[in-house]
Amino acid sequence: MKPLFHGIIAYPVTPFAEHDGSVDLAQLTKLIDKLINDGVHAIAPLGSTGESAYLSDEEWDAVTSASISAVDKRVPIIVGISDLTTKNAIRRAKYAEQAGADAVMVLPVSYWKLSEEEIIRHYSSIGAALSIPIMLYNNPATSGIDLSPELIVRISKAVSNVTMVKESTGDIQRMHRLNxxxxxxxxxxxxxxxxxxxxxxxxxxxxxxxxxNLNAALPLALYNAISTGDLAAARQHFFKQLPLLQFIMKGGLPTTIKAGLRLQGFDAGIPRAPLLPLGEKGNDELQTILNGI
Incomplete structure (x- = not known):
């Protein structure tokens, strides 16, 4: 049996209204509809792409509820949870569960460097407050915390509902080691x-x-090719989209994805300050990349 979450798990941006910068829930609903209609296997709001760190608690709650309502059980939904304090991480996780999320994705963030025991306690406290699965998220570039494969497996053994891991260091050896x-x-x-x-x-x-958000067909084609064992096709699909992948990673996901959506006629606003919108040169380069795929 396939796990509840498999395949292409899409991270929508959080649209902001042009006139006052408030969260635009109507546009968020349209974007989620677009992603599901394009065939993605799951939706994951409020990750780094969704500018979760720049939202107030009230905005975060509104985006969570609107996202779950927009998905409407058509595909699984996993809500991103990250906060400096365990208390508010628990609050957000419980809110997501009560609103109907299928799982939460927990990224620990730090100001003071956390010990392994503090990280384990953080996950244990969140896990004890929930009855839904937790995806452990390791992304030291944004969180300031790097979880070793050994620590990740230790957490999964200590916290029963930590049942999956998102690894974002860019080191394939980490995935080999987790396995x-x-x-x-x-x-x-x-x-x-x-x-x-x-x-x-x-x-x-x-x-x-x-x-x-910008092109669902190529990620889906890559996943399907791998699933059927067609490595030649997988390589073809991957290298066709590689310039886009490189561009959005280098330029920052909220900035580049929102610019790309605007180039494609979908207004998701601009990133929230201190992030800046993509400049003219970047827009021209992104348009060229999009035209090429």
Whole structure:
């Protein structure tokens, strides 16, 4: 049986209204409809792409509820949870569960450097408050915390509802090691866009990506080719989209994805300050890339 979350897990941006910068829930609903109609296997709001760190608690709650309502059980939905305090991470996780999320994705973030015991306690406290699965998210580039494969497997053994891992360091050896340490029992998901071919080939259960906002067909084609064992086709689909993957990673996901959506006629507003919108040169380069795929 396939896990609840598999394949292409799409990360929508959080649209902001042009006139006052408020969260635009109507546009968010349209974007989620677009992603599901394009064929993605799951929706994951409020990750790094969704500018979760820049939202107030009230805005975060509104985006969570609107996203779950928009998905309307058509595909699974996993809500991103990250906060400096365990208390508010629990609050958000419980809110997501009560609103109808199928799972939460927990990224620990730090100001003071956290010890392994503090990280384990953070996950244990969140897990004890929930009855839905948790995807452990390792992304040191945004969180300031790097979870080793050994620590990740230790957490999964200590917290029963930590049942999957999103690995975003861009190091394929981490995924090999997770598989080795867990004897293949802990599903891992690729969170590094330019590693998609290698990660899926290595047995990643899915690819967590913002790319479908701009082009869902190529990520889906890559996943399907890997699933059917057609490595030649997988390479072809991967290298066709690689310039786009490289561009959005280099330029920052909220900035580049929102610019790309606008180029395609969908207004999701601009990123929230201090992030800046993509400049003219970047827009021209992105348009060329989009025209080429």
């Amino acid at each position: 080795q340490l867990s004897n293949g029992s802990l599903p891992f998901y690729n969170g590094s866009n330019t590693l998609a071919l290698a990660a899926l080939s290595a047995g990643a259960t899915g690819w967590c990506t913002a790319t479908p």
